[in-house]
Every structure is written in structure tokens, then in C-alpha cells.
Amino acid sequence: MKKKRLIVIGGGAAGFFCAVNAARMNPLLEVMIVEKTSKLLTKVKVSGGGRCNVTHACYSITEMIKKYPRGGSFLKKAFQHFFTTDTISWFKERGVELKTEADGRMFPASNSSQTIIDCLMQEVNKYGVDISMNKEVKSINKTSDYWQLQFANESILEADFICIASGGYPKSTQFEWLKNTGHTIEAPVPSLFTFNMPGNAITALMGVTVENVTVKIAGTKLTEQGSLLITHWGMSGPAILKLSAWGARQLANDNYKCTAIINWVSLYNEQTLKDKFQQVRFEIAAQKISNRNPFALPQRLWQYLLQQSGINEEIRWADLPAKEQNKLIKNLCAQEFFVNGKTTFKEEFVTAGGVALSEIDYNTMESKIARNLFFCGEVTNTDGVTGGFNFQNAWTTGYLAAKATADKATQ
Numbered sequence: 579m580k581k582k583r584l585i586v587i588g589g590g591a592a593g594f595f596c597a598v599n600a601a602r603m604n605p606l607l608e609v610m611i612v613e614k615t616s617k618l619l620t621k622v623k624v625s626g627g628g629r630c631n632v633t634h635a636c637y638s639i640t641e642m643i644k645k646y647p648r649g650g651s652f653l654k655k656a657f658q659h660f661f662t663t664d665t666i667s668w669f670k671e672r673g674v675e676l677k678t679e680a681d682g683r684m685f686p687a688s689n690s691s692q693t694i695i696d697c698l699m700q701e702v703n704k705y706g707v708d709i710s711m712n713k714e715v716k717s718i719n720k721t722s723d724y725w726q727l728q729f730a731n732e733s734i735l736e737a738d739f740i741c742i743a744s745g746g747y748p749k750s751t752q753f754e755w756l757k758n759t760g761h762t763i764e765a766p767v768p769s770l771f772t773f774n775m776p777g778n779a780i781t782a783l784m785g786v787t788v789e790n791v792t793v794k795i796a797g798t799k800l801t802e803q804g805s806l807l808i809t810h811w812g813m814s815g816p817a818i819l820k821l822s823a824w825g826a827r828q829l830a831n832d833n834y835k836c837t838a839i840i841n842w843v844s845l846y847n848e849q850t851l852k853d854k855f856q857q858v859r860f861e862i863a864a865q866k867i868s869n870r871n872p873f874a875l876p877q878r879l880w881q882y883l884l885q886q887s888g889i890n891e892e893i894r895w896a897d898l899p900a901k902e903q904n905k906l907i908k909n910l911c912a913q914e915f916f917v918n919g920k921t922t923f924k925e926e927f928v929t930a931g932g933v934a935l936s937e938i939d940y941n942t943m944e945s946k947i948a949r950n951l952f953f954c955g956e957v958t959n960t961d962g963v964t965g966g967f968n969f970q971n972a973w974t975t976g977y978l979a980a981k982a983t984a985d986k987a988t989q
Contacts, residue, residue, distance in 0.1 A: 652958075
């Protein structure tokens with residue numbers, strides 16, 4: 579039987595997972611990955627600070643889909659076929675053990691993303707997947723028998739099947755070559771970004787992490803909880819990143835200008851904090867307010883909050899005036915910060931937007947518009963919050979596209 583060809587566009591996690599699984603499932607399938615840059619598996623390499631946050635230790639599909647601001651209902655059906663448990667087993671069968679951290683994130687036991695890269699490259703070599711670098715696709719056209727890919731250097735390749743795993747794009751114009759296949763593109767906007775607060779005094783505390791913070795965007799229903807990192811440009815950390823994902827479109831519409839309201843002590847609201855202050859003032863009345871921080875906040879942040887509240891650091895708890903106390907309470911549970919802009923990181927850039935999910939079969943990732951054309955990963959209108967959820971989307975959709983292609987190649 580003549581071999582059929584699958585060309586996977588994109589050398590990232592989804593593209594690799596599709597390619598190696600398709601080649602493994604059907605030896606009669608000739609599989610090629612084409613990558614427009616000179617680098618492979620870039621996000622895998624840098625994810626999780628170079629450790630690769632492979633997936634999340636969540637074993638309930640119902641709970642898992644709550645982590646996807648866009649595409650949750652689509653992935654709910656896709657996860658029925660390949661879920662977190664399957665990801666863990668897949669890597670384990672290839673000698674890669676994953677470990678779970680306290681917050682549920684899963685990393686290779688080696689603590690190195692190179693372990694995941696090596697595993698995928700071994701599969702590439704084992705099943706004879708061809709990789710072609712510096713090949714940017716300019717157009718895709720369907721002939722009567724084949725798909726035809728034209729590249730920037732004007733070379734042409736033909737394929738029986740195409741899987742597009744090119745990742746998200748920051749600009750709508752970069753999707754033009756996909757629009758020409760007849761698909762609808764949901765306009766892209768950044769997701770998972772940090773908040774810029776130029777000129778704000780808080781930036782002097784760069785490097786300080788606060789573990790349990792609640793962040794709200796004034797005038798909206800957007801709210802998130804988690805750890806927060808103060809940076810030299812503003813705020814980052816899981817709480818901010820999750821908030822940016824859920825608010826991606828609204829924040830884009832507001833040109834990334836908004837007011838963030840921070841509760842540094844999430845266990846309290848204004849009333850319960852007043853009660854706590856009465857208790858503290860009784861129990862440690864004679865102690866200096868600057869020396870005794872009853873909320874386990876980082877000392878630098880505590881001193882900053884005292885300064886912002888106009889409190890003399892030499893004052894004792896017993897002598898704290900009511901006006902300054904009320905200001906401190908307000909700053910602790912509802913301090914306001916003006917956000918003016920965002921920062922995204924090129925290597926870990928995540929977008930909201932992409933190919934409309936209504937045009938893709940969630941069982942196979944095949945286009946409903948064009949036969950033998952598949953999509954997987956972030957090129958579709960799916961995105962997750964930080965914590966391994968975007969990679970799980972890549973593994974699941976890559977696997978489904980691989981299985982469908984391998985099955986069709988024998989028909």
C-alpha cells in the first residue's frame with residue numbers, strides 16, 4: 579500500500595504530540611513536521627522556569643474545564659478521549675516520571691524541561707518523523723487529491739493530511755493564510771500577562787511574593803485569588819495571570835487601563851479586620867507596630883503598608899490612632915492600584931482567539947469545513963490559566979488529531 583503523508587505545521591508541544599503519535603499508530607503514514615523558525619519546542623523548554631509544567635493533577639473533567647476561560651465546553655468532550663491520566667501514563671511508559679507539587683502542578687521528576695524534550699525527540703527518531711526547519715507556510719490549497727502547501731521560499735509540498743499546530747498569533751493579520759481555508763478566526767488578544775503600574779511606589783518592593791491575595795478589577799466581576807509577585811514594573815504571579823486570562827477581552831477593550839483592588843489578607847474583609855485589630859491591640863499593646871506584623875505578610879510589604887497609611891513605625895499598637903488604623907485596614911483589604919499597560923513574555927505568549935471551535939470536530943480535531951485538515955493546540959480558540967492547563971490542551975488535541983489521521987490513512 580502506498581504511504582500517505584501527514585504534514586504537521588508547527589514544532590511545538592501539540593505539533594510534536596500529533597506527529598509522534600500518528601507515526602507510531604500507523605507505520606504506513608509518512609509524517610513530517612514543518613517549523614517556521616530555527617527552534618523546536620520553545621514553550622516546553624521555558625515553561626515553569628525551565629522545568630516544564632507538563633499538566634495538572636486534576637482528575638475530574640468537570641473541575642478541569644473550569645480552568646479554561648475559552649474552550650472549556652469543547653475540551654470537556656475532547657477530554658473524554660485523552661485526559662490528564664492518559665498524559666501521565668504516556669510519559670511514564672516512555673520512562674518519564676512526573677511529580678506533583680503542592681499546588682497541583684506536575685513537572686518531570688528530573689525538574690528539567692529537557693527530559694520532556696528528549697522524550698519527544700526519541701519518539702521522533704524511533705518512528706522516523708521528518709523535521710524541516712525555517713519553513714514558513716504562506717498558503718494552503720486543496721487540489722482534487724491532495725493538500726498543497728506553499729512556503730515563503732516558494733517551494734511546494736503535497737500532503738494527504740495537514741494538522742495545523744502553529745500556536746497562537748498576536749495579530750489577526752497573521753491568521754490570513756488560515757482564513758483562506760474558509761475558517762472563521764476569533765480575533766486574538768493576549769492572555770496570561772502581567773500588570774504594569776509605572777511610577778507606583780509598590781514597584782520598590784520588586785521580588786516580594788505574597789502567598790494568598792485576592793485581586794479584583796474595579797467595576798467588573800473579575801476576581802482571582804492566589805500568590806502575587808511584585809515586580810519592577812508592577813504585579814505578576816498566578817493571581818494576576820489568572821485574572822488576565824479571564825479578563826483578556828475586557829481588559830483589551832479597556833486598552834489595559836483599569837484599577838486593581840488588592841486584598842493582601844484574603845482571610846479578612848473590612849469588618850472582620852476591625853475585629854482582628856481590637857484583638858491584636860489588646861494582646862500586643864506594648865509592642866512596636868513595625869516589629870510585630872500579625873498577618874504573616876513579608877516585612878518589606880508590612881513597612882510599605884504602614885508608610886502608605888501614614889503610620890509612624892516607632893508607634894506602639896496601643897497608641898495607634900483611629901484614623902491611621904482605619905487607613906491601614908483599608909490598605910490591607912482594599913488597596914487600589916492604577917494599571918496602565920501589560921507585559922507579555924514572548925516565549926510563553928498565550929492568546930485568546932483562533933480558529934472557531936464550532937468549525938472543528940471535538941472527537942477528531944478535524945475541520946468540519948475541509949476534509950483531512952486538522953487543528954490542535956493553541957491555534958484554536960482555547961486557552962487555559964497558568965498551571966499546566968495549556969499543555970494538557972496541546973497533548974489532548976494533538977493525540978486526537980494523530981489518532982484520527984492514523985485511522986484515516988488506512989481507509
